[in-house]
Amino acid sequence: MHRGHLSFLDALFTSTSAVCVTGLTVVDTADTFTLPGKIVLLALIQVGGLGIMTFSTLFFLLFGRAVPIEESLALKESFTPYQGVRLKPLLLTIISYTLIIEAVVTILLFLGFMPLFAPSSALFHAAFHAVSAFCNAGFSDLPDGLLAYRRNYYLPGVIMLAVLAGNTGFPIIFETVNRIRSRRPRSWSLHLKLTLSIHLVLILMGGFFFFWFERAGAFQNLPLPSKLMNALFLSVSARTAGFNLIDLTAFSEASLYLLISLMFVGACPGSTGGGVKTTTLGVLLASVVSRLRGLSRTMAFKRTIPEELLHKALTLVTLYALVIFAAQFLLVSSLPHRPFSDLGSDFLARLFEVTSALGTVGLSIGLTPELSNFEKLVIIGTMFIGRVGVLSLAILLTGLSAGHKEFYYPKEEVLLG
Template identity: 40%
Template sequence: MATNLFKRSNRILELNPAHILIFGFLGLIFLGTLLLMLPMSTEDRHHLAFIDALFEATSAVCVTGLAVVDTGTTFTLFGQVILLILVQLGGWGFMTSGILMFLILGKRIGLKERLILKESINSFSLQGIISLVQRIIVITLLVEFLGATILAIRWSSEMPWQKAIYYGIFHSISAFNNAGFGLEPDSLSKWVGDPTVNMIITLLFILGGIGYTVILDIFEKKTFRKLSLHTKLALFVTLILNTVSLFVILGLEYNNPATLGLLPLGDKLWASYFQGVVPRTAGFNTIDIGQMTSSSQVYMIGLMFIGASSGSTGGGIKITTAALLLLALWSVITNKRDVSLFKRRIPQDQIHRALSIAISALLFIFTIFFLLTITEKGTEISRILFETVSAFGTVGLSAGLTGDLSPSGRILITIMMFIGRIGPLTMAFALVINEKNKSMIRYAEEKILIG
């Protein structure tokens, strides 16, 4: 009996990195749920319902930003700080936050922890992994401090300086971690044409969404020619998407009286820029998303599905994954044997992994979307799809459905947010072949008709 228990304990302890990451995030979400349910977390001193607290905690840990209650009026300072801590820990990732605690306590970091950490931050190798984590933490705190300082100075002109400092800190952490939580009921709509707020908030979530690897690579290499292929691709695709999106939103919403139509030209440009770059990363908004044209919402669904860069605080299938799929398609169309970019050949296993991530993402989205059409009867399908993809991409933009979701719908969106934060990474890890389990048998080849 004792022997069997010991064997079972060993099996639990020998969980693979993907499982450990999942259980780690679940533990953090559960703890956050309990803290947000405390009477001291809410203004009315009545504890938040379990489903609502679970939704908010998941949204914070998964750095999504979707909310079933208004953050600024529902939560006390204590509740808001808990939410902010969950956002910070979720943005860093479970293992990075854990390694930080190890470093603070002076604990030894073993090989197993390093392997899990490598998987969690999408690093190519174990070499210098702890140093990388230390630099990630320093970069995060430095960028958030600078962002908070500039925002606090800007907001001090229209609110008490204590409130301005708090607003600066809250929105800086929320933006850099691509969470999208705000303290105003209409997000950042009152600053739709404010250059400082628009530039600082977008700069924060673009930096957070482009990934620590890219930021460090730029600092170390300094010239474009020396940058890694990943960095070049991430920068190139980000620039194209952001530029194109600005003009697409401007064109589609220019005469819409509910969004850009009544704004002066300068505010129209700022709003178009903001809403053009925000869908791939954070859930802030400066215009009413629910009042945007159907064409704009469909375009934004595409951006949310693509998401941010690998190794970042953002979600989606990632811009590099989408780029690899397009490059693979182009190589097939042009009858090329290899997929190449910037005079470098992409390994076939990465193409297969990118394809698997995209297909898995579509299957998850379709499943949750289908179930939501059952639980949210009478709701427009377009709104349900927008909410589903927003949750998967951990974006946090809403077409106005989140607050009206049924209890079952809230659970489904909670699951979708969790999959969006964990799923693509976990699926990628699962595709790595384990040499111990690798079969040596190769069967006879036979073709099937496709296309």
């Protein structure tokens, strides 16, 4: 399964990172794990990407057993904001979409890896990266990850499209499929409009600013087309995928703060990614714009957003900020006493690390392999909270769901993280 010594804590860290589709690693994946170990890692990523609940529900259906009502409702709310959706078609759409995308991406990556590796190795590398990219896990079984492909256009382009296919969200896919099947044209939902508009703006904005900040920095030795590709790739990957074509230690502080912001927002709801989700940001921005316009209600695309969703968005962002603050405090408090003038970039490195862990991103500026045992436990807990969801975990721990079912299972058509 692995070469050399692998401590239990390091194995726990790696498995948690895989199941939580984060991608942070304290050991080198390519050098540490043998083929069986990488296959186990790949299986954990696949299960984590779609969710344990999805697979448990699938087993219920395969064996002809009734799905518990709580699990059925939770699964529907995880993947679609629309009422009246039947569980079996929803589940079949999710599984089919996943397998088709991963198969297509595997074939495309295999064609790209063929000139570089033996056919069997090229096929495994392709399958590993296809699953990792679609599930937004950020794991790579190549010795230096994707760093050798910064001047390549084909392989990063395919991986970027696979990441987008995974983090755009199943509700968008489900609505699009239903719209194509329907013979009667219907207007696009508020959820789709709000999600895709924020999604696109963040991708383009992130790509522009990464290019602007690093055109004479981390990208200085690259030709203009490669600069644009690397900037766009990082903008897409920063929102929970965790792949990088250039060592992040070469980036400026401005770029690192932008990365932290994108990691905080994360992917679209009902996707394989983490973060507070694009619709949460969209609801908050819509609320600010509505108040500035003097409106008493929150409006977006000429539609009213229920106040309950605004309250949920505020709660979600507050909880995320509190978790980041708590994890950051635990990491910095474990350091030996040093005056602030001697800390250097330690504070930023740890803030980057906890945001990456909570957003299930997996990007790091080199801190992960240097973590102490205590710090590894903090990051393990942060990754777990990020994948389970701070709001769901808070509801579970406080028992709010017992008296607030409508809060956990909203009937509105905007789905938050």
